[in-house]
Amino acid sequence: MLNTLTVGQPGPTPPLLIVHGLYGSGRNWGVIAKRMSDERLVLTPDMRNHGDSFRADVHDYPAMAADLAKVIEAHGGTADVVGHSMGGKASMVLALSRPELVNRLIIADIAPVSYTHSQIQFIEAMRKVDLTRVTKRSDAVAQLAEHVDDTTLQAFFTQSLDIKNQSWKLNLDALADQMPNILGFPDVTGTYDGPTLFLSGAESDYVTRDYRPKIRGHFPQARFAKIPGAGHWLHAEKPREFEASLRAFLPV
Known part of the structure; x- marks a missing residue:
């Protein structure tokens, strides 16, 4: 469920x-x-x-x-x-x-x-965030800004960040693999x-x-x-x- x-x-x-x-x-x-x-x-x-x-x-x-x-x-x-x-x-x-x-x-x-517009670039951007250097949400925003220009999207993506466990609350591997189905x-x-x-x-x-x-x-x-x-x-x-x-x- x-x-x-x-x-x-x-x-x-x-x-x-x-x-x-x-x-x-x-x-x-x-x-x-x-x-x-x-x-x-x-x-x-x-x-x-x-x-x-x-x-x-x-x-x-x-x-x-x-x-x-x-x-x-x-x-x-x-x-x-x-x-x-x-x-x-x-x-x-x-x-x-x-x-x-x-x-x-x-x-x-x-x-x-x-x-036809793929969303895979955002998965790649999230993968590039060094989560070991993230102790607060703004740390991740700063890293995402190097790859994602839109400040709204930067804030949006970091809502799916588990700061305590330094991990994404997104199964990035599965979403990347299944992107053709999503599109x-x-x-x-x-x-x-x-x-x-x-x-x-x-x-x-x-x-x-x-x-x-x-x-x-x-x-x-x-x-x-x-x-x-x-x-x-x-x-x-x-x-x-x-x-x-x-x-x-x-x-x-």
Whole structure:
């Protein structure tokens, strides 16, 4: 079972499951989860090979979807699901393979397609950090800055650092090996007929109009919205706007 943080109380509304992206963790969503927990139970799992969840050689979307299904089954059997990036792809496969578990679906800045921009350079950057010289998070940030220009990403990656044990809470070897699966999207059949929102950053190019026929082929009720001024990390760049979009789409 995935390590899952919970906040809020169960009630008449299905729980909200928030699924993080590559190199993330459930804790990354702590602020939004706490704010959304005013009216429902919110679940933020660590995906396999991330955070405090188990390590595995396989890291593909059917396996990740099955992991998420177990979390939902352990918390009542149905949930509203929000997934960002890698977590969005896992959430799509969950909805397509186990639609009875998903009440409403929000996909944040990703489409059911294969992408060509590799994320392997960030694994290489994290591997270059000399963890024996890290006694506080800023030590790792300083080392990452030599290989990663974006200060937001520097801070993001170091959230997955176990400073006490001088180790990454990421299975970097498995993620590197499975990168083709992470960038791709499995050949899945079927449709999810429930309410679905594809929420994108207006400055991101991850979800283009060219992808809409493929999206609607799997998600016929799909609606589309953009958050102005946000890129791929829309929930971190515009957290209040992201929260407002969730509340508008998810009835209580």
